[in-house]
Amino acid sequence: MSIADEIxxxxxxKIVDWYQHSSRRIYFSVKPKDIKEVxxxxxxxxxxxxxxxxxxxxxQGLEILYHFSFDKTGEIISARVLIxxxxxxxxxxxxxxxxxxxxxxxxxxxxxxxNFRGHPNLKRLLLAEEWPEGKYPLRHEHESR
Amino acid sequence: xxxxVIIPIxxxxxxxxxxxxFRLYVEGEKVVDIDIVxxxxxxxxxxxxxxxxxxxxxxxxxxxxxxxxSSHPYAFVLAVEDILGGEVNVVPERAxxxxxxxxxxxxxxxxxxxxxxxxxxxxxxxxWMWAWKYREPVLDCFEMICGNRNHxxxxxxxxxxxxxxxxxxxxxxxxxxxxxxxxxxxxxxxxDDPVIQARLKGIGVLTKQQAIDWAVVGPTARxxxxxxxxxxDDPYGAYDRVNWNVIVEKDGDVFAKTxxxxxxxxxxVNIIRQCLNKMPKGEIDANIKDVPPGEGIGRVEAPRGExxxxxxxxGTNRPIRHKIRAPSFMNVASNKVAAVGGTISDAxxxxxxxxxxxxxxxxLIVLDKRTDKKMMNGWDLIKLSQEKTEKLRKGTI
Numbered sequence: 001m002s003i004a005d006e007i008x009x010x011x012x013x014k015i016v017d018w019y020q021h022s023s024r025r026i027y028f029s030v031k032p033k034d035i036k037e038v039x040x041x042x043x044x045x046x047x048x049x050x051x052x053x054x055x056x057x058x059x060q061g062l063e064i065l066y067h068f069s070f071d072k073t074g075e076i077i078s079a080r081v082l083i084x085x086x087x088x089x090x091x092x093x094x095x096x097x098x099x100x101x102x103x104x105x106x107x108x109x110x111x112x113x114x115n116f117r118g119h120p121n122l123k124r125l126l127l128a129e130e131w132p133e134g135k136y137p138l139r140h141e142h143e144s145r
Numbered sequence: 146x147x148x149x150v151i152i153p154i155x156x157x158x159x160x161x162x163x164x165x166x167f168r169l170y171v172e173g174e175k176v177v178d179i180d181i182v183x184x185x186x187x188x189x190x191x192x193x194x195x196x197x198x199x200x201x202x203x204x205x206x207x208x209x210x211x212x213x214x215s216s217h218p219y220a221f222v223l224a225v226e227d228i229l230g231g232e233v234n235v236v237p238e239r240a241x242x243x244x245x246x247x248x249x250x251x252x253x254x255x256x257x258x259x260x261x262x263x264x265x266x267x268x269x270x271x272x273w274m275w276a277w278k279y280r281e282p283v284l285d286c287f288e289m290i291c292g293n294r295n296h297x298x299x300x301x302x303x304x305x306x307x308x309x310x311x312x313x314x315x316x317x318x319x320x321x322x323x324x325x326x327x328x329x330x331x332x333x334x335x336x337d338d339p340v341i342q343a344r345l346k347g348i349g350v351l352t353k354q355q356a357i358d359w360a361v362v363g364p365t366a367r368x369x370x371x372x373x374x375x376x377x378d379d380p381y382g383a384y385d386r387v388n389w390n391v392i393v394e395k396d397g398d399v400f401a402k403t404x405x406x407x408x409x410x411x412x413x414v415n416i417i418r419q420c421l422n423k424m425p426k427g428e429i430d431a432n433i434k435d436v437p438p439g440e441g442i443g444r445v446e447a448p449r450g451e452x453x454x455x456x457x458x459x460g461t462n463r464p465i466r467h468k469i470r471a472p473s474f475m476n477v478a479s480n481k482v483a484a485v486g487g488t489i490s491d492a493x494x495x496x497x498x499x500x501x502x503x504x505x506x507x508x509l510i511v512l513d514k515r516t517d518k519k520m521m522n523g524w525d526l527i528k529l530s531q532e533k534t535e536k537l538r539k540g541t542i
Contacts, residue, residue: 022231024379025442049373050360051444052475054455054468065455067442071372074379076442100360103478104470126187137192 003046003070007077010045014038017080024073027065029080035066036092038079042068043098048077050100055108057140058082062089062114083114093119111138149177152489154496154526156185165477167484167496174488179481194467199225199436202464203300206454209471211295212258215251216447217454217469218300219244223381223443224456225302225436232381235431240304242424245382246317247290247299248445249413249420253324254283255448256406256413259497260331263403266493267344268531272334279327282320289313304430314421321414328410336404340538345400349483349495352397359479362472363450364405365498369397375446387419399498436462447472490533493526 001009004026008015014037017029030038042048048068055064061084068077083089093116094101105116106125113136116122124131150171156164164185170178190209194202206217226232232241257280264272284294290309291297299305309317335341351361356369366373374391376384392408394401438460445452450472457466484495 021440022227025227027440047357049357051451051453052468052470054466056457056466056468067453067455069379069451071378074375076379076444078442098358098360099478099481100358100475103474124184126184128184137189 003048003073003075003077006046007042010041011038024075025078026075027078027080029082032081032083032091035079035081036094036097039066039094040097042077042079046070050094050098051076053101053104053108055112055114055138057112057138060084061086062112064091064108064114066094089114090117091115092117093122095119095121110136112136113139152492152526154492156182167480167492169484169489169492171489174490176484176487176489176492179484181477181480183477191467191469194464194469196463198462199302199458199464202467203302204298206469207296207298207300209469212255213251213447213449213452213471214296215247215299216445216452217471219248219381220443220445220447220452220454221456221467221469222300222302223445224441224454225443225458227441227443228436228439228456228458229302229433229441235433236304237428237431238425239308239427240429240431241386242383242420243305243309243429244300245384245387246309246417246420246424247287247297247305248382249417250283250286251297252413252448253410253417254280254287256410257283259406259448260335260403263399263494263497264335266497266527266530267341268534269341272331275327275334276331279324282323286317286320289316301430302436303433304428306430308429309424317421318418321418325411325414328407328414331410332407335407340534342400343537344534345403345494346396346398348399348491349487349498350396350398351479351483353395355479355482356397359475359482361450361476361479363446363448363476364402364409365450365476365479367392368394368401368405370395373451375444375451379444381443381445383420383423384416386423387416389416389419399494402498436460449473450476489526490529493530 014030014034015028019027043050048070051067051069053064053066061082063082066079083091093105095105096118103125105119106122108114109116109122110124110127152169152171153166155166166182168180169176194205197205203218203221206221207214209217223232226235229235257276261273261276287297288294291299291307299307351369353370356366356371370393372393377391389412392405394404436458438458440457443454452472453470455468456464459465480496484492487495
């Protein structure tokens, strides 16, 4: 059974949307409340490697793509969540489960203003100490394009 | 309460290309905790990228790192080509080979650079001088192909910007022939030397489980027995068209990381040689004009590990999101476990073992936490490391 089928079967109640871009690039969406369970299954049970997460500001809300790599076949499986509440965006931290997520969550917290519940060490990673509170460089509202 | 002293390494230190600060918490000689502070080199490139058109971004991301300056633009064009339908369906055959040759030449010069530095920090200055001497002809090859020793400007969506001329191929082959005996020499000088073995074995160990939990990549992961390499697992360029091996070691210490890098030099030479022989004639650029809406992921095995780029396009001529993750982002964080439990004299080489590049400026001071009095500078720490090697050599410890 391919890794894609395994994920589909095990997580079928949690998957909102499934999109296979090419043979080695798979994207699926889950609800923000399910992310911890989904990540635990991908990382601990299937043994996927956590490559990185991409946070982005979209008109619908703040989106996070958690990229997991299955190195046996070269597939990248990206779990997508959309946090609609842009005023107080919050999601469970994965850093408690695997330390590899610690830095990237700190980065998304300071650049996009997403609060990661339960993060062991949520402080600035890249921005200077004198950077003003509440200004998020990767949010799009501050600029006119 | 025991007397705990903080030793800051950085933000400016010759072991690091990017300024970063390691605060070592020590009790006596032993490192009991470490605090890693980065951000000194944050230039906002992800945000900048959203304001450049696709062709410009390749040049922009090349400036992320002066050592892996082929990996970032390559990963970026792979991400865009993923939107377009995949590198292999878009890029002409000859360009795939040229991309691979540049990528591997870069690995050779980067590994030699690291080897030289590692030698210097444990007091083997001959290794340092030799490694950099043999790195020079590799940079000359780059200059011959792209006109530059370090920023190559080769990657372009849909192909490469410059061809490798027929008359340059014998010169490249000669350079590879000259390099092989040098690598033999390093292999003997480093791997068979009992003092280096005593100095590096069991130092800065990252176990396999730790490597998985911290999701480290590249030689740092392979030295801990994690068998991953993007070149084989998610092939790009011409890597699936030539024969080569992935080097994996089990011990996870500095010696294993050194072994992986030295043996990878042979594989790189081997890959370049095969590419030069098999490279077909033909076009080098597909002349891509527009990028359709969509999202793509590109990744490249940089000398330090997987370099990951994610690009989203809305059909205009600029990306609306460009996420970049360099290998050191994962590897440097793992120092939290690798350096703790070791001694101060091992800290320099342990922190350097993930190959976080090189910086020309140095500034390091050891402060007594109670008095804030200066105790030691960067050179003192290197001296401490070199003295330990010297003692091992004489058999006094």
